Amino acid sequence: MEDRNTAMIVLLLLCVTAEMQVDGFSVDVCASCHAKATCDEKSDGSGKVCNCMYGFVGNGRALCEDKDECRIGASKICGPHTDCHNTQGSYYCTCVSGFTPSNNMDVFIPNDGTHCQDIDECTATGLCGEGGQCRNLEGSFECRCILGYEVQNGAEPFHPHRDNASCKVVDCGRPQAAEDTVLLSFSGTTYHSAAMFVCEEGFVWRRGNNRSVCEDDGLWRGGNLSCQAKCGPAPVLDHSEVVWHNRSVVVHRCEEGYHSWRGSNVSECESSGEWRSATLTCIAKCGPAPVLDHSEVVWHNRSVVVHRCEEGYHSWRGSNVSECESSGEWRSATLTCIAKCGPAPVLDHSEVVWHNRSVVVHRCEEGYHSWRGSNVSECESSGEWRSATLTCIEIKPPVNHLRVLNEKCVQWRAEKYEEDTETYKVTYTGSRDYQRSFQDKRKRLLSSKADELQLCLNLLPVTNYSISITAASSRFTASITTNTSLTVPPALAVDYKEFETPVPTLKLRRSPNTLDPISVYQVFVLPVDRIIMFDCSSPASSDPKSKSSAEYITGQFDVQHVGTEMNFTVGDGLLYGGFFNAPLQNGRSYYIILRAVSQWKSAFKSSCVVWARVKGTSYVLWVSSLSAVAAIGLVTFVIIGGYSFCWLFKRTHS
Numbered sequence: 001m002e003d004r005n006t007a008m009i010v011l012l013l014l015c016v017t018a019e020m021q022v023d024g025f026s027v028d029v030c031a032s033c034h035a036k037a038t039c040d041e042k043s044d045g046s047g048k049v050c051n052c053m054y055g056f057v058g059n060g061r062a063l064c065e066d067k068d069e070c071r072i073g074a075s076k077i078c079g080p081h082t083d084c085h086n087t088q089g090s091y092y093c094t095c096v097s098g099f100t101p102s103n104n105m106d107v108f109i110p111n112d113g114t115h116c117q118d119i120d121e122c123t124a125t126g127l128c129g130e131g132g133q134c135r136n137l138e139g140s141f142e143c144r145c146i147l148g149y150e151v152q153n154g155a156e157p158f159h160p161h162r163d164n165a166s167c168k169v170v171d172c173g174r175p176q177a178a179e180d181t182v183l184l185s186f187s188g189t190t191y192h193s194a195a196m197f198v199c200e201e202g203f204v205w206r207r208g209n210n211r212s213v214c215e216d217d218g219l220w221r222g223g224n225l226s227c228q229a230k231c232g233p234a235p236v237l238d239h240s241e242v243v244w245h246n247r248s249v250v251v252h253r254c255e256e257g258y259h260s261w262r263g264s265n266v267s268e269c270e271s272s273g274e275w276r277s278a279t280l281t282c283i284a285k286c287g288p289a290p291v292l293d294h295s296e297v298v299w300h301n302r303s304v305v306v307h308r309c310e311e312g313y314h315s316w317r318g319s320n321v322s323e324c325e326s327s328g329e330w331r332s333a334t335l336t337c338i339a340k341c342g343p344a345p346v347l348d349h350s351e352v353v354w355h356n357r358s359v360v361v362h363r364c365e366e367g368y369h370s371w372r373g374s375n376v377s378e379c380e381s382s383g384e385w386r387s388a389t390l391t392c393i394e395i396k397p398p399v400n401h402l403r404v405l406n407e408k409c410v411q412w413r414a415e416k417y418e419e420d421t422e423t424y425k426v427t428y429t430g431s432r433d434y435q436r437s438f439q440d441k442r443k444r445l446l447s448s449k450a451d452e453l454q455l456c457l458n459l460l461p462v463t464n465y466s467i468s469i470t471a472a473s474s475r476f477t478a479s480i481t482t483n484t485s486l487t488v489p490p491a492l493a494v495d496y497k498e499f500e501t502p503v504p505t506l507k508l509r510r511s512p513n514t515l516d517p518i519s520v521y522q523v524f525v526l527p528v529d530r531i532i533m534f535d536c537s538s539p540a541s542s543d544p545k546s547k548s549s550a551e552y553i554t555g556q557f558d559v560q561h562v563g564t565e566m567n568f569t570v571g572d573g574l575l576y577g578g579f580f581n582a583p584l585q586n587g588r589s590y591y592i593i594l595r596a597v598s599q600w601k602s603a604f605k606s607s608c609v610v611w612a613r614v615k616g617t618s619y620v621l622w623v624s625s626l627s628a629v630a631a632i633g634l635v636t637f638v639i640i641g642g643y644s645f646c647w648l649f650k651r652t653h654s
Helices: 002-014
Strands: 019-022 025-028 037-041 048-052 056-058 064-066 082-087 090-095 099-101 116-118 132-137 140-145 149-152 166-169 181-186 194-199 203-207 211-214 226-229 240-245 249-254 258-262 266-269 281-284 295-300 304-309 313-317 321-324 336-339 350-355 359-364 368-372 376-379 391-394 399-405 409-414 422-432 435-448 452-456 464-471 476-483 497-499 505-509 520-527 532-535 552-558 565-569 590-600 603-614 620-624 634-640 643-649
Touching: 048 056, 090 099, 140 149, 194 203, 249 258, 304 313, 359 368, 399 464, 399 476, 409 464, 435 452, 505 590, 552 565
Parallel strands: 497 603, 532 620
Antiparallel strands: 019 025, 037 048, 056 064, 082 090, 099 116, 132 140, 149 166, 181 194, 194 211, 203 226, 240 249, 249 266, 258 281, 295 304, 304 321, 313 336, 350 359, 359 376, 368 391, 399 409, 409 452, 422 435, 422 464, 464 476, 505 565, 520 552, 520 590, 590 603, 620 643, 634 643
16 A cells, blocks of 8 residues: 555656646646645756655645654654654654753754763752662662661652652660669660660679660660679688689688589579579598409599409499598499400300490391390309390291282281280271372271281272281281272262252252262253153263253262252253253253262262152153162162163153
């Protein structure tokens, strides 16, 4: 279209010359030029032509209209951060908010290099208010509070005009005096203010700092002055003297001829005004160290002696430390040193796992296990070993050939070494991939002398089980895993009813049992025009007008969205679970069937029940694979080829 217009303008211009011959007369072309055009010489000197002025477009004679330069976009014609304004025959540019022209004029045309540059709003003093710190942004600015100030009515960063936020100086409030102290002075309550405290009358400065400072988080910090009541004379300890004393601490030491036995040598004046006395015990110095048979002294000071056995002997029992008591007598060590025993005893089918000079620990070798007896041999004071009584027997798993039967029972073979009754602990834990919160954790105990054992467990359907059996005598555990299969859903609890209305409301009562394997509920509508048969295990059409099957699904409900009771109105014209609940036709008879579906991976189980009948004409219905059927009239079940069939006959009235 644009090329066609260009061609027309060129054709028109070719027809226009400075002078034209019309019936032999010369015509002045310039007289025919548009008011917004100029008459110019052609470049080839062949005459004159009308051209639209700058800022206008047209043929120069009949049309010269304004050219909207802003149509190509403000950023293209005026530059970034601009607005473009069209005028008759021209245009001008302005800068958007937050920017100013580089030529300091309100308007400009960028033919002289003028452009819009960012305004640094932060050059203005006090833009962010008291305590505020300004940060320039491209086309704007933002504010933050300096140390000692906090933002009010908003969060940082903020814009004072847009957010109505501001900075307020941190105020810690009046400083509070600690126990046994009084506030002496304070310079204020705002950031960096200081407060001074002193002890109350009758108390002395014990420890800590008496100066608190208001911090930037609004809390007083630094002051931890602790005062205590003035105590009386220093405590006196038996056989001791004072070596240092101030108003709150006394240091004691033992007198000449005595030495420290035990306890602290410091007395402290507590806040109650009472001394917490030192517990130092000073005892008379004891004589030579005690001598023990077959031993020697390895360490000795004025109050403690450490002994050890001589070469060729080893420690048998007792303490190896002698202590000087307060009476000046030694409390002698009880160490007994005995001659070293020979090589460790050898037990059948065993090996040594630990050995020192007096004790040997044995264990059964690979392929054997401990049956009875002690596994420790001890070297006695006589230099003879008191040998371990450990008996090692060949390992045979107490529980083997473990298997699961019919998803209900566990069976195993017992290996025992004596004809004793064995006690077995059976633990089993079940989990479900599709029900993360589910856990079935139980245990059973079984005592038996039998070699072949079987225990039936009430395993739940669609569950992954881990089963462990532990023989108590040997503490041996065998484990097995199994997965139970999907079962047919339980019978549905509904009240069968007959209706004459095409919009019947039905009720479902559901047990809140969390182990219910039902996945969804489906409501089927069966139009009764002829003899039909309904198979509970087969799929069905969701289209009530479908020609391929008589029945159709009119609603589907995920079991997670069904409580203990559900009401459902058939034919209300709404969608339920993606299925259209189509209105029923007046005068027609229908069966309403409720199907419960349990589905896990590729397994599919279902059970059905006749929920209601909408009265119309007489009918005959065959229903197969129903777990429960309720109807008015005669109900007959017949087993044919492994399927359950039910004929429902309604008595008609004349």
